[in-house]
Amino acid sequence: MEEVGVEPLIAAGAKKRLGHSAAMGMNKDLGGKAPKTWEEVFAVWEKKNYK
Numbered sequence: 001m002e003e004v005g006v007e008p009l010i011a012a013g014a015k016k017r018l019g020h021s022a023a024m025g026m027n028k029d030l031g032g033k034a035p036k037t038w039e040e041v042f043a044v045w046e047k048k049n050y051k
Contacts, residue, residue: 024048 001008021041029044044050 020050021045024050 001011021044025048026041026044029047030040035041
């Protein structure tokens with residue numbers, strides 16, 4: 001996006017959020033599998049008190 005002059009606001013935010021989730025051990029909490037729903041992701045965030 002930057003190559004064509006578009007600031008990647010959403011992509012940058014998503015990258016940051018995914019990095020935080022990985023650092024908090026999301027993969028382990030989900031048993032090494034990708035979440036099937038957002039509810040699974042939110043449940044892990046709530047359990048870990050993620051802000």
